[in-house]
Amino acid sequence: MTSPTTTGAVWTFDAIGTAWSIDTEEPLSPAARIAVSAVVEDFDREWSRxxxxxxxxxxxxxxxxxxxxxxxxxxxxxxxxxxxxxxxxxxxxxxxxxxxxxxxxxxxxxxxxxxxxxxxxxxxxxxxxxxxxxxSRPATLDVGALGKGRLVDRVLREVQRHVGGDVVVDGSGDLAVRGTPVRVGLEHPYDHARAIGVIEVRDAALCASAVTRRAWGDGLHHVLDARTGAPVRAYAATWAIADTAMRADALATALFFDGGPELAAAWGAPWVRMRTEGRVEWSPGFDGEIF
Structure with a gap:
């Protein structure tokens, strides 16, 4: 997902293995940054594998x-x-x-x-x-299907404890917007310099997932079908908009599978997904632009 169009003071940092940015009207104070860092550290210490x-x-x-x-x-x-x-x-x-x-x-x-x-x-x-x-027995929890979205929501909540006005929290593909709407490009999964479309996000969250992110080897990537343990093959990228980043993140994962569009419809959440051969699908409620 390409960077949203924003203005104001931007704090960038690395957390949970990826780049983050927080855009606010006024710079976050040192105390606010310490508080946000503590939220991230607590989540990582609890849920990181x-x-x-x-x-x-x-x-x-x-x-x-x-x-x-x-x-x-x-x-x-x-x-x-x-x-x-x-x-x-x-x-x-x-x-x-x-x-x-x-x-x-x-x-x-x-x-x-x-x-x-x-x-x-x-x-x-x-x-x-x-x-x-x-x-009941040793096993490895991985909350990657929605965990980063949950953390975006928690970071947003902490930021809003310290500052008012417009806020954008962007956790590398999972972002939450409060205040002035922002235009966000939907990054082409096979060419990160291009976008397949654009959407305006207003007081909501937009999350994306792609098989070309966190990928290694031939056909190996982080989006697995739990029923087989194998990486998915039909879809290359997904985008979903919801009221919270956790729900948008969850939908971005579900859209790689049958049943994802039905769940999004039940939640009233617009979405876009791109098949591996390049065909793009989107929900009836998606009011952005597909190029």
Whole structure:
């Protein structure tokens, strides 16, 4: 997704393995930046499968079978329930081990060590409630289908505690806009210097996903079908607009599969997706421009 057209004070930084920018009318104070950094650090320490000290890795390695539920647990896992049902099991938060088999592991070796295998049926393994998140056996949670969107929402909320007026939080393809609308280019997945269209985002979130991002090797990328453990092949990129970045991020993942458009329609969320051969599809409610 190409950068939105914005004005004001921009703070750029790296977090959770990608570039971020926060655009506000006035510069964020040092205290505000510290507060935002703390939100990001807390989320990463809880949900990252790329750091040894995270709660996710403690569960994955069997060091513990349960942990105190992070504050995002119910919101994210309840939404995974909806994604699971809508896509017939294609979206599943236990794809972490399947990703690792293909080389997208905690050490980022990018060297496959096994053939694709289906992810476990996650509701047989994962339980949460009464302040506890538990796994019945060691397994690797990966909340990549909606986690970055959730973090964008939390960062936006923290920024708005410190400043008023227009705000744009952009987490490299997942962005939330409050105030003045911004025009955003839909980046061509095979040519990052081009856009396939443009959309104006107003008091909403726009999230994108593409198989050419976080890709390695021949046909290997981060969007897996949990039912097979193999990378998806039909679609190259997706974009979705929703009231929150978490929901837009979730839809951007679901749109790689059958059932994604129906879920978006139920939520009243516009979307665009591009097939790997180049054909572009979009929802009836999409009011942007496709080139």
């Amino acid at each position: 790329f750091r040894d000290d995270s709660l996710v890795m403690a569960l994955a390695e069997g060091r513990v079978s349960s942990v105190p539920s992070p504050e995002d647990t119910d919101a994210m896992l309840a939404l995974y329930d909806e994604l699971d049902v809508a896509t017939g099991g294609a979206v599943n938060p236990l794809v972490g081990d399947a990703l690792a088999r293909l080389g997208y592991d905690a050490r980022l070796t990018l060297a496959p060590w096994g053939a694709p295998e289906p992810a476990p049926h996650w509701r047989d393994v994962v339980t949460w409630g009464s302040g506890i998140l538990s796994l």
